[in-house]
Amino acid sequence: MKTKGARNALEVAMNIVFLICGLIAVAFVLFISVYLVLTGLPAIREIGLVEFLFGREWASTAAEPKFGILPFILTSVYGTAGAILIGVPIGLFCAIFLAKVAPPRLTAVVRPAVDLLAGIPSVVYGLVGMIVLVPAVREWFHLPDGASLFAAILVLAVMILPSIISVSETALKAVPPEYEEASLGLGATWIETVFRVSVPAASSGIAASVVLGIGRAIGEAMAILMVAGNVANMPSLFKSVKFLTTAVASEMSYSAGLQRQALFSIALVLFLFIMLINVILNTLLKGKKG
CATH class of the missing domain: 1.20.5 (Single alpha-helices involved in coiled-coils or other helix-helix interfaces)
Structure with a gap:
């Protein structure tokens, strides 16, 4: 008792x-x-x-200040979408390789590399991008300055890979082996089984990895500040741009008065933006499960 x-x-x-x-x-x-x-x-x-x-113009320190953040909003949307378009296929195929295709010895080598990629600080990504990627983009496309939306998209695509790979791999490994055995028993090849049985069965976990990748891409500031040019232009692939996060990070230290309040307003817009994306994606996931 x-x-x-x-x-x-x-x-x-x-x-x-x-x-x-x-x-x-x-x-x-x-x-x-x-x-x-x-x-x-x-x-x-x-x-x-x-x-x-x-508003299309941001001039927070001018004699007649203007506080239009449409360039920041569109840049954040385009940058995140570009990173997802590049990072999701690469991350998903890498997760499939680790979970279903790679031999154990090779997995033991690749898996720690992915974990190490997740542990690299943002400033290191930005430093490598500024020293290596930005000059390369300038030379490849014959630009006056390689700091651009394109460089930011590439950096973000690399930064979201660990989240997508880790979560997707876990979801793929959680698929009951009976599903795959039944597919093989019906005459399907192993690759057909992976893409037609395992991946659909793990779709909710894969979608969750995409949600994490979107959150990482939208919320990144330091690395983007170093490779995007930090200029409040309307978004163009090879022009210097400024994201919502970098607008706050670059000006908050010396802001005052209405400028400081406007930066908090940007943070509010960013917060609502992330919350809206999470709500939409979670709703879609629940609808798919239902």
């Missing part, structure tokens, strides 16, 4: 601990949301919502 009572008490205590941890996570999200709304809305009210979101 004492042992049973102690187990029940431990179970109640652990339930309380888990509840507290969950509430803390929710509280942090609510705190960040409320703080960004309170600090970002005053600037939007003063500038005007339409002018702020759809």
Whole structure:
């Protein structure tokens, strides 16, 4: 009886601990949301919502400042989309190779390399991109400056690979072997089984890896700051551009007054943008599972 009572008490205590941890996570999200709304809305009210979101000119330090962030929004969208278009196929094929094709000895070599890729700091990606990639882009395309949206897309594509590979590989390994055995028993080859049985069965996990990749691409600042040129132009593949994140990171240290409030407004837009993408993708995933 004492042992049973102690187990029940431990179970109640652990339930309380888990509840507290969950509430803390929710509280942090609510705190960040409320703080960004309170600090970002005053600037939007003063500038005007339409002018702020759809204005094409950002001149925060001019005599007559302008705070249009449409170039930042479009650049972030195009940069993230380009990184996903490049990174997802490469990451997915690498995950399939590691989970279903590669021999164990080769997997033992490639797997740590992927883990190491995930552990490299953002500033190192940016440094390598600035020293190697930017001059290469300048020479390849005969540009006056290689710091561009194209260079940023390539860096982001490399940076999202570890998330996509790790999560997709885990999802592929979780596919019940009975599915694959049944496919092979019906006469399918191993590659046909992988692409027609294993990949569809792991689609929810693969989609989750894409969500993580999008979050990493949208939220990156340091590496992009070093390779994108940091100029508030409308997005063009071979022009210097500025992302939402780099706009905040590059000006927050010396900002004041309305400029500082406008930067908080950018952070609010970025936060809402990421939340919207997560909600949409999670809804699609639940609909697919249903």
